[in-house]
Amino acid sequence: MCFDIAWENSWRHEANHDAAWVFFKVRAEGEKEWQHVRLVADKVLNPTGYSQETGGTRLDFVVPDGPDGFTGMFVRRAEYGVGKVAATKVTAIWDLAANKGMTKDPKVSVRAFGIEMVFVPEGPFFLGSGGTEPYHFYQYTDGTQHTQPYRVTSAGAIPTGQQAGKLWARRGAQPEDKGELPAAFPNGYAAFYCMKFHVLVCHYTDFLNMLDAPQAEIRYTDKVRYGQIGRSEKLPKYICGSSDSWRACVALSWADGATFAAWAGLRPMTELEYEKVTRGPMEPGWDTGDDLDHPSYWEVRNINGWRLPRERPVTVGNAKGRSFKGTHGQGRAALPADWPQEDAVGAGIRGGHGAAGRPSHRLLADGVAPERADYGWRGVRTAPKGIGN
Template sequence: MKKQITIFTLLVCMTIMSWANNVTVSNVVLNGQNVGNHYSLINYNITWDNSWRTNTNENNYDGCWIFAKFRKINSNNWQHATINYVAPGTAAACGHTQPGGSTITTPSDGKGVFMYRSANGQGTVNWSGVKLRWNYGVDGVADNDSVEIRLFAVEMVYCPQGAFNLGSGGSENYHFRDGLVDTYYPITSEGSINCGPVAGQLYTQGGVFWISGTLPAAYPKGYNAVWCMKYEISQQQYADFLNTIDYAKYINRTTYGGYNMTGTHPNLIPDNPERAVNYIGAEDVLSLLDWSALRPMTELEFEKNL
């Protein structure tokens, strides 16, 4: 469903999504254009079921990763929208509007925002009147351009910072262990880690597939807090991905061939949008994560959080 508004003749797609626990984004409109600083405000409502936040035991919470795609009218070139970031990334600093009971944080790359509960609780969240500042000028959009914009939300879980032990403590091949003694290897910081068959270094049982060297400090080791996707990729999510990439990329991310037709390529509509998508491989997953401005977790992050 599309809605015409008068602010620099924007054609806005009102994207409504329902994945996993019924996360739904609705009433997406653009207003509040500032031609001096070349930004506009993306307005939307969002709701999802089975949300929580706790400060006991796991001390974690869920939330959504929210990002936007746009294209200029008469163009098939979908682009990622740049959301305003000003340190430290709070809604107030970045010019966003967060409803009561919610918190919005923006990463420094401006590729999207995390939105989550600001206090302990559980159940359905329903927030309206959310506003994100889109720096359209940074994305090469002129003040009088006509564009179509779509907003997406992915349910996530926040896993807090903390030390943990790598390794299963079992006898299977290739489990993580100390380099000399077959025992757990402690991760107590994001500092660099020396690897090899030496006491105090990280190694694997069997060691056949392990290369000696150093994991640099920049490599995520699971100690720092991280957001993880709450659910597997749904059919609706994959359809949204295919519908907002150009045809040259599209044909590489589908399993069937095609033939030439005239007209406009139709939007894909899944039969079972809430179900996990199947018949996709590693390259498909990596492509969708790149489209979402997310990354795969490392093996060390996986060991800690799943």
């Protein structure tokens, strides 16, 4: 499969980089169902057969492998630089046999999709700011203090409880006492890619148009779309205006956003990953003020600012959330079993502006809530090991 790709304001430097998550949908002639394309690759970084036409921005191609891999590819700069990325005739290899009803000479429609992502590298970071934000994380000592930040130093299990040295939370949305966050739970130490922006109106419109009619009807409710996405009697059925297409799609329920992530081959972020996205590896203290904006250390955009949508991460304040294993979606509009399901139990709400936007503010960290105008959605994907910054 060949495609052209371009995006603005790209970067790669010694700290991190941005990328595009690219995936494909295919439909055989005469069929109604769009299928997700599975890729084939002999290695993760720059597999054989993945290439581009000479003359554009030189690119790396990263194809995640494993049981939930091969659902898409990361495209990033091959060298340090900033500015626009533009490349033509980028080639990816389709595992044709993985799609039912396809032949070696198929007559098909193919759609390529791209989502801008930001690489958050492996490394330690702090939970909690040392301040007094509601329900903030801290390291328990002897019961006389509740402000010492907890440092995440590995991707292994994190002991939790009211015992010396363990992770705990002040007053509410607490993890299990005398328990642990399992090693399978994405605790933020390992590298991951985070969506640079929230799910945009153009993303969600494309998503609706790829679903069958009953699925799309469930994921679209005109009373909460605030005029961002409309319906037409013609195809494509779901449409958005040019002025709205690059805005965040608001009033997404947990199920709306999670289903989009599963369809795109991504997963929800956890609230520990959320704190790393915002605070980075910085020592706590800078993030305790009441400023309207608390931007991301890693350049994840539109997070924690005036009138920006809130985030919907998986919480550690609920047993269902703590059982999350970080499984990625397989390109279907179905939630993996370890994710919080349609009822949103196991998900929470983080972020906002002012005090609510402090990276340690957890007042609604285990809040089960329906869609609201100030709720957005942002997915992530665990980065393959060994791909560098």
